[in-house]
Amino acid sequence: MIPLPIHYEELxxxxxxxxxxxxxxxxxxxxxxxxxxxxxxxxxARRAAAAGRRTLLVDxxxxxxxxxxxxxxxxxxxxxxDSSANESIIHMVGVSLSILAAPMAPANILNARDDxxxxxxxxKWRERFECIVLDTSPLTRLNQHNILPDMxxxxxxxxxxxxxxxxxxxxxxxxxxxxxxxxxxxxVGAVINxxxxxxxxxxxxxxxxxxxxxxFRLMDAFRRFFRTNAFLMQKI
Numbered sequence: 282m283i284p285l286p287i288h289y290e291e292l293x294x295x296x297x298x299x300x301x302x303x304x305x306x307x308x309x310x311x312x313x314x315x316x317x318x319x320x321x322x323x324x325x326a327r328r329a330a331a332a333g334r335r336t337l338l339v340d341x342x343x344x345x346x347x348x349x350x351x352x353x354x355x356x357x358x359x360x361x362x363d364s365s366a367n368e369s370i371i372h373m374v375g376v377s378l379s380i381l382a383a384p385m386a387p388a389n390i391l392n393a394r395d396d397x398x399x400x401x402x403x404x405k406w407r408e409r410f411e412c413i414v415l416d417t418s419p420l421t422r423l424n425q426h427n428i429l430p431d432m433x434x435x436x437x438x439x440x441x442x443x444x445x446x447x448x449x450x451x452x453x454x455x456x457x458x459x460x461x462x463x464x465x466x467x468x469v470g471a472v473i474n475x476x477x478x479x480x481x482x483x484x485x486x487x488x489x490x491x492x493x494x495x496x497f498r499l500m501d502a503f504r505r506f507f508r509t510n511a512f513l514m515q516k517i
Contacts, residue, residue: 356382439469
């Protein structure tokens with residue numbers, strides 16, 4: 282997981298819609314796996330912590346739990362129905378950010394799938410933290426081990442929906458949004474992940490390769506210009 286710089290204007294817009302407008306709990310989710318949910322959730326939590334707000338990032342993606350492990354933290358198992366939901370929280374040194382790794386035992390995962398038990402746990406977390414960010418599993422890849430992302434989102438003040446541009450089919454996006462609406466979740470923003478969409482500079486450089494055989498020096502000069510032009514480097 283590559284951390285997203287918290288000074289990005291794009292992140293500031295997400296933060297403003299999700300946690301900067303009086304809301305305290307937000308779920309980050311997507312239609313499919315690999316869309317960048319954990320990156321956005323971690324960035325949102327770091328941004329809230331940077332504002333001096335006591336923030337808890339909860340990993341509810343039991344299929345591909347990544348937050349704690351990629352930060353080099355050893356998570357402890359927990360259940361929303363007992364004190365372990367608080368005792369297993371890892372407090373980061375020097376920042377107002379704490380991490381709760383995903384539950385592991387099947388019985389604990391089953392408890393976390395109980396809407397009422399999860400809401401009770403979140404109420405207890407709110408007594409200690411000003412902001413809570415939930416990193417959830419994909420909405421269209423449900424299995425017996427997943428903690429239902431639509432249920433988790435409905436327990437929050439809002440949900441941020443992440444879409445990987447150029448990869449996620451429109452049908453999956455529509456299905457995922459329908460699930461959120463059906464659960465009563467409030468979508469406060471959508472993030473378009475442009476990871477696989479090249480900017481104009483990359484596209485122009487690629488096109489110049491076709492003329493390398495007849496005008497290499499000129500094409501090479503064009504590529505140097507394209508790679509350093511701020512306007513062309515913008516995402517499209």
